[in-house]
Amino acid sequence: MLMWGTVVAFLLSLAAVGPLREISPSWLQSGAELMAVISVFALVCFLESSSSNPDRGNSAS
Incomplete structure (x- = not known):
């Protein structure tokens, strides 16, 4: 729901x-520019958190 918003x-x-x-x-206009940047950041965070890469936690080895 938050992602669609x-x-x-x-x-x-x-x-x-x-x-x-x-x-x-x-x-x-300035508020819309700020909202666009925040929205892109939130969408990237949603995509990163929903990725299912099992080797992601073992990058230190």
Whole structure:
């Protein structure tokens, strides 16, 4: 559920930064840019935590 919310937040922030840039206020643009960065970070964290690589914990050997 949280992952899908992150995807929606990312898509909405891209819409505010991209095609709707001319009509959106400056405070919304800076907030949308920040939301896009946070969303990408969260999505990468979700993907990393859901990967099922058994050798990942034995990298010190």
